[in-house]
Amino acid sequence: MTDHTSQAELVRRSLKRRYRKERRFRAYGIMAIAIALTALITLFTDIVGKGYTGFLKTTVTLEVTMDPDLMYLDDPTDSKQVRMADFVSPLVAAVDDALPGATADDQDALRRLINPYASTELRDALIENPEWMGTTRTMSFLVHSNVDVYVKHKGDAAYSIKLTEQQQSWVDELRERGLIETGFNDVFFTNGDSRDPAKAGVLGAIVGSLLTMIITLVLAFPIGVAAAIYLEEFAPRNRLTDFIEVNINNLAAVPSIIFGLLGLAIFINLFGMPRSVPVVGGLVLTLMTLPTIIISSRAAIKSVPPSVREAAEGIGASKMQVVLHHVLPLALPGMLTGSIIGMAQALGETAPLLLIGMVAFIVEVPEGFFDAATVLPVQVFLWAGSPELAFIERASAAIMVLLAFLMTMNAMAIWLRKRLERRW
Amino acid sequence: MQPLNLLLLTMVLAVVAYGLGYARSRALAMPLGGVRHLKSLPGYYGVRAAIWCGVPALIILALWAAFEGKVIQSIVVGTLPETMIPDSAGEASLLMSKIGNVANGSLPPGFVEEPVAKAAELLQALQVQSKIYMTGLVVAVALLAGFLGWIRIRPLLNAREQVEAVLRWFFFACAGVAVLTTVGIVFSVVFETIRFFEQVPFLEFFFGTSWSPQLALRTDQVGSEGAFGMIPLFTGTLLISFIAMLIAAPVGLMSAIYLSEYANKRVRSIVKPLLEMLAGIPTVVYGFFAALTVAPFISDLASAIGVEASSQSALAAGLVMGIMIIPFVSSLSDDVINAVPQSLRDGSLALGATQSETMKKVIFPAALPGIMGGLLLAVSRAIGETMIVVMAAGLAANLTANPLETVTTVTVQIVTLLVGDQEFDSAKTLAAFALGAMLFIATLLLNVIALKIVRKYREQYD
Numbered sequence: 001m002t003d004h005t006s007q008a009e010l011v012r013r014s015l016k017r018r019y020r021k022e023r024r025f026r027a028y029g030i031m032a033i034a035i036a037l038t039a040l041i042t043l044f045t046d047i048v049g050k051g052y053t054g055f056l057k058t059t060v061t062l063e064v065t066m067d068p069d070l071m072y073l074d075d076p077t078d079s080k081q082v083r084m085a086d087f088v089s090p091l092v093a094a095v096d097d098a099l100p101g102a103t104a105d106d107q108d109a110l111r112r113l114i115n116p117y118a119s120t121e122l123r124d125a126l127i128e129n130p131e132w133m134g135t136t137r138t139m140s141f142l143v144h145s146n147v148d149v150y151v152k153h154k155g156d157a158a159y160s161i162k163l164t165e166q167q168q169s170w171v172d173e174l175r176e177r178g179l180i181e182t183g184f185n186d187v188f189f190t191n192g193d194s195r196d197p198a199k200a201g202v203l204g205a206i207v208g209s210l211l212t213m214i215i216t217l218v219l220a221f222p223i224g225v226a227a228a229i230y231l232e233e234f235a236p237r238n239r240l241t242d243f244i245e246v247n248i249n250n251l252a253a254v255p256s257i258i259f260g261l262l263g264l265a266i267f268i269n270l271f272g273m274p275r276s277v278p279v280v281g282g283l284v285l286t287l288m289t290l291p292t293i294i295i296s297s298r299a300a301i302k303s304v305p306p307s308v309r310e311a312a313e314g315i316g317a318s319k320m321q322v323v324l325h326h327v328l329p330l331a332l333p334g335m336l337t338g339s340i341i342g343m344a345q346a347l348g349e350t351a352p353l354l355l356i357g358m359v360a361f362i363v364e365v366p367e368g369f370f371d372a373a374t375v376l377p378v379q380v381f382l383w384a385g386s387p388e389l390a391f392i393e394r395a396s397a398a399i400m401v402l403l404a405f406l407m408t409m410n411a412m413a414i415w416l417r418k419r420l421e422r423r424w
Numbered sequence: 425m426q427p428l429n430l431l432l433l434t435m436v437l438a439v440v441a442y443g444l445g446y447a448r449s450r451a452l453a454m455p456l457g458g459v460r461h462l463k464s465l466p467g468y469y470g471v472r473a474a475i476w477c478g479v480p481a482l483i484i485l486a487l488w489a490a491f492e493g494k495v496i497q498s499i500v501v502g503t504l505p506e507t508m509i510p511d512s513a514g515e516a517s518l519l520m521s522k523i524g525n526v527a528n529g530s531l532p533p534g535f536v537e538e539p540v541a542k543a544a545e546l547l548q549a550l551q552v553q554s555k556i557y558m559t560g561l562v563v564a565v566a567l568l569a570g571f572l573g574w575i576r577i578r579p580l581l582n583a584r585e586q587v588e589a590v591l592r593w594f595f596f597a598c599a600g601v602a603v604l605t606t607v608g609i610v611f612s613v614v615f616e617t618i619r620f621f622e623q624v625p626f627l628e629f630f631f632g633t634s635w636s637p638q639l640a641l642r643t644d645q646v647g648s649e650g651a652f653g654m655i656p657l658f659t660g661t662l663l664i665s666f667i668a669m670l671i672a673a674p675v676g677l678m679s680a681i682y683l684s685e686y687a688n689k690r691v692r693s694i695v696k697p698l699l700e701m702l703a704g705i706p707t708v709v710y711g712f713f714a715a716l717t718v719a720p721f722i723s724d725l726a727s728a729i730g731v732e733a734s735s736q737s738a739l740a741a742g743l744v745m746g747i748m749i750i751p752f753v754s755s756l757s758d759d760v761i762n763a764v765p766q767s768l769r770d771g772s773l774a775l776g777a778t779q780s781e782t783m784k785k786v787i788f789p790a791a792l793p794g795i796m797g798g799l800l801l802a803v804s805r806a807i808g809e810t811m812i813v814v815m816a817a818g819l820a821a822n823l824t825a826n827p828l829e830t831v832t833t834v835t836v837q838i839v840t841l842l843v844g845d846q847e848f849d850s851a852k853t854l855a856a857f858a859l860g861a862m863l864f865i866a867t868l869l870l871n872v873i874a875l876k877i878v879r880k881y882r883e884q885y886d
Contacts, residue, residue, distance in 0.1 A: 018778055025780035029682025032675045033695055036754075039747040040702055046717050047709070223598045230595035248602045253801065253871040254864065255808020257835050258609055261860045264842065265612030272493045287605045294602070320588040348706025351810035351835070355842050377708040377811075384712045384815060392716060399709050410704060 047403075051396020053152040057185035057198065058143045060114065060174060062094040065136040066126060076133045082126060087119035091141070098179060099170050109167055115142040115198050142187070143180065145197040145390040147171055151182060152393075159389060188397065192363045193379065197390035200383070202398050204365045208278060208358070208373030209347060209405075211366060215282020216289060216346050221339050223286070224293030225328075228335070231294070232301040233323050252291035259288045260352030268356060275357030276372040284352050289342040296338020300331040333420035340413040344406050350377040376402045427489045430559060434485065434566055438478030441570040445473025448577050456579060464584035472583040475590055476573025481566035488558045496550045500543050508539055523547055613864060616857030623851045624652045629858065631655065635821035635832075637841060637852045652855055654862065656821040660738070660831030664813060665806035667742025667827055668749055672806075673799055675746075676753025683754075684761045685783060703751035711815030714744035719816055726828055733828040736818035742827065745812050749802050756798030760791045763882060797877035804870035808863060810835040834859050 068076040070093060071085040088111060095110045096102050102110060118141040125139070126132055143151070146162040150171060153159035160168060174180040191201030227248075235241040263284035267273045273280050304327050312322040353359075358374050359382065366373035374382070376398060383395035449469035453462045462469070497520060501509065508519070519540075525531040526544035533541040577583070621629070632653015679699065683692055719740035726733030733739075764787050772782040788795075818830035819840060841856035 018781070022778040022780045025783070026682070026686055029678050029686060032678035033682060033699075035675050036679055036699055036702065036747070036750050037695070039750075040698060043705070043709070043713050043747075046713060050716070223601055226595045226598035227601065230592075230599040234592055234595060235599070244599050244603055247606050249875060250868060250871055251602055251605055253804060253867065254609070255805075255810070255835070255867055257808065257810045257838060258613075258860060258864050258867075261838070261842075261857060262605070262609050262612050265616065265857070266608050271490055272497075287601075287608075290601065290605070294599075318584065318588060320591060344704065348704075348708070350706070350708040351814075351839065354814075354839055357843075359843055377706050380708050380712060381811070381815065384708075384715065395712060399712060402706060403709070406704060406706070 047396050047399050051393055051398075051400055053149075054393040054395075054397025054400075055185050055188065056152060056182050057187055058148045058151045058180060058182050059140045060095075060143050060180045061138060061140040062091070062098060062179070063136055064090055064094045064122065064139050066090055066122075066133055067093075068134060077130075079127065079130070082130070082133075083123070085123070087122045087126075091118055091122060098174060101173075102170070106166070109164060110170075113144055113147050113167060113170065115144055116196060117199055118142060142198045145388070147180075148198050149390050149393070151175065151180060188394070192365050193361060193374070193382070194363060195361075197388055197394055200391070200394055202376065202379060202401055204362060205374050205376045205379035205398070206401070207365050208362075209375040211278035211369055211373060212281040212285065212353075212375055213343060213347060215279055215369065216285045217339075217343060219282065219286040220289050220293055220342065220346075224290050224339065224342075225297050225335055227290070227294045228297030228301055229323060229328070232298050233319070233327070248291050248294055251287075252295065255351075256288055256349055257351040257355065259284050260355030262287065263352060263356045274370065274372075276360050276362075276374075277370050278366065278373050279369045280356050281353050281358050281373075281375065282369075284356060285346040285349060288349065288352065289346045292342035292345065293335075293339050296341070297331070297335040300334025300338065301327060303334060304330045330422070333416055333422075336420075337413045337417045340409050340416070344409040344413075347375075347409070348377055348402065348406060350381055353378055354381070376405070426555075427485060427558075430485055430562055431482070434478055434481045434562060437481075437563075437566045437570065438474040441477035441574065442470040442474040444470075444570075444574055445577060446470035448473075448574060449579075449583075452577065452579050462579050463582045468583040468587050469577050469581075471587045473570060473573045473577070475587065477566050477570030479590075480569045481562045484565055485558070485562050488554075488561070492554050492558070496547065496554060499550060500547045503546060504539050504543055508537075527551070609864060613857050613861040616854050617861045620851065620854035620858040623854065628652060629654055633823055635837070637837075637855050650851065652851065654834075654859065656823045657832060657834050657837055657859070659823060659825070660817070660821070661807055661833040661835075663738050663825060663827065663831055664742045664745060664817060664833060665803055667739060668745035668806045669799070669803060671743060671746025672749035672753050672802060676750045676802075677757050677795065679750070680754040680757040680761060681783060684758055685779060685787075699751045699754055701751075702747065703755075705748075707748065707809065707811040708815070710744050710748050711811040711813075714740050714812050714816035718744055722828075731828065734818070734830040736816060736830045737828045738817060738831045739827040741813050741816040744816065745806055745809055748809070748812065749806060752805060753798060753802050756801065757791075757795050760794030760798060760878075760881070761787060763794065764790050791881075793877050794881040797874040797881065800870050800874035800877070804867040804874070807870075808835065808867050810839060814839050834863050838863070 067090060068074075070089045071087065072089075073081055073085050075081055091114055092107055092111050095113055096106075099110070121141060122139070142148075147167075149159045150163055150168065163171070171180060187199060188201045190203055191199055192204030194200040231241065231245065235244075263280055267280050267283055268275055308326050308330065309322050312326045313319075317325065353375060358378055360372055360374065361382070362372050362374055364371075380395050380398045380402065383391045383398065386392070386395075446466050446469060449462055449466045450459065453459050453466070459466055500523060501516070501519075522531070522536060523540055523544045524547070526533055526536055526541060527548040533544065536544075629652050632651060633655045634651040634653050635656050637650045637652060679695075683695060687695065715736075719735060719737060722737055722740050722743075723733040723735050726737075768786055768790060769782060772786040773779070777785070813833045813836050817833060817836055819832055819836065820830050821832045821837075822829055824831065838856045838859050841852055841859075
């Protein structure tokens, strides 16, 4: 009897230690989740904090006098001469006028306050409206990217090192008088890439991504669905089918960069397709997403209950009719969901596209499947590698655009699943 | 006509063929007393006619478009005099682009040698001719085959079976694309790898401890050979993957355990999608985060405590890669833990074990093979990950185990060797394919082993 009580006593005494262990184990679990979620939150706040300024642009409003003498024109009516005229001098003069403190020696420093492309804008405006010649007009221009980051990150020393103290005080003065303003950066959404961060935009990359995705969708969805139908409904159980299945499972785990090597060696070097074009990008991404689409489509087909098949067969439908008329429509929502997720993966993919040359610096927005193009994630990569701080904030902003697209796609997939998927 | 327009035209012709086939089958059925006297429904006759019209034409179109460039190029190069025949692939592409520029008018013919100008004329003529022939052939085949398909429609013809057979072959071919992709991968790396080993000795590649694939500008330059020892790349890859797994394995595993054993439904439904969000973030975003936030943070922190750290440390890349892999580990372990039969859990709890004791002493040992398989899959993903290391790890091939130093990885080297202009037969570019082959083999082996373990484990409890 005494032995028995001591056993119970032992257990009771160990209980405290065991419960402590239990609590510790539970705390580890909570800690693990906390670590993962902190990483997620840090990532997002970092990107937003770095990049929200990318959606802002800084403009300066100037009273520009289009003085033919200042532009070295002897005949202001000659359009050929106007095209070649000096448009920088009137701009610098306008900045000089706006800043009473500046002297004639400051021309160079003043010129570096406005965007290098402002003179081109002025020229285009004047060519369009020849009657402006000789008049003074209030116009607004983008500022130089160094001024842009200085204004956006007031007080941060890292962003002001490219401006002299004199320039900084001018900018502050113009800002106080309301001549330098910050507004929504429409340029970012209407331009392609540029050497000048203030003129760089994501439109080219968005269109490139869109073209690439169209190719991927048009090829990967039908091929993936057809392959899934074959494997689920028609494939005999034999070595060949097993081999195909093993292949699909392995391809799903092959690193994406290997698909880039495939694209380079087969599509570009063997078939002689051009580099940097959306068609080749789309082909490579098709091969990459195909396993994902096949696997999810097979799951969707599997979830259609046998009773549907049996009923159709019972009234005399052929195997193909059962599949096409009954199984496929019922499995389609699941297939679509899987495909959207696969497409979202493809949209964020960068590595294979680097190898097939979609990293070129391309200013024009691509117009077709055979135009040289880049895609959003590659654009992020290119800007992130730039030493200029103004490009880093553009990269961050481009990431936000990319994430917005991905979230929309994933939300669409979830919505589709909730709306259309039937539980049997 | 352009191939794309021709494709559209062929499709239109196929639609017309469908309509004609449909109409003919009905017309044939009318005297017999209606559609029910046909062997198949009229729509199948239409589809059959469309297949006859469209499929052969499309195959010819695809083949023509794929090989047109190569054939024309070889004809054009063949007309050049002996002395101008290029010796290397680089020269050949230079010559072709010169001829191409003259042909499309961006380079005036007066600026180039006489034979090149002639070749450009020929190229232009051939391109025009090729388009005409292609259009003629495709349209002729579509019309002829469509007509044959249409004329052979008979009431006793079982069009449905034929159409279904064609569809079945189409489905089979689509499933075969996966096999073709694997074959394509193997071929694209194997040939280049063999050529690489013709230039660089086998042993140097596998056991060499220095990697500097600089391209020599002149052949007599010092160090023009370059060094192609993959050991530093291999250790760099392993170091970064190891750091990543050091983060991902415990965090992923513990969060999976907590979510499957402790968390209530509400917490689960919020936390799980959030964790999955980590998996949906593109790798380039992680790379950006690693290179511009984590790496400077680590080097600042290290210098604050008086340790020397590189601005492109292996630690930064590994940490961020670990975060990326967390959801991968956690969802795989979640599956595995849930697959352990409830009876094991109930039995252990009934004996008075606490939940953590049940987990540690019963469920974890039972799930261990599956978890190991999942971890192996995660390792294979870490090894193949590219963007994070391209952006955050360096290019210097150091042979070191210090996580604060810069290392480089196999994937980084593949990207740096292949991005930009390249000569296709230099050891430098071929090295990228050899590395690709090693990467493919390594990940394939890991995957095969992991999948085998996971499958065996599943069978145990099914």
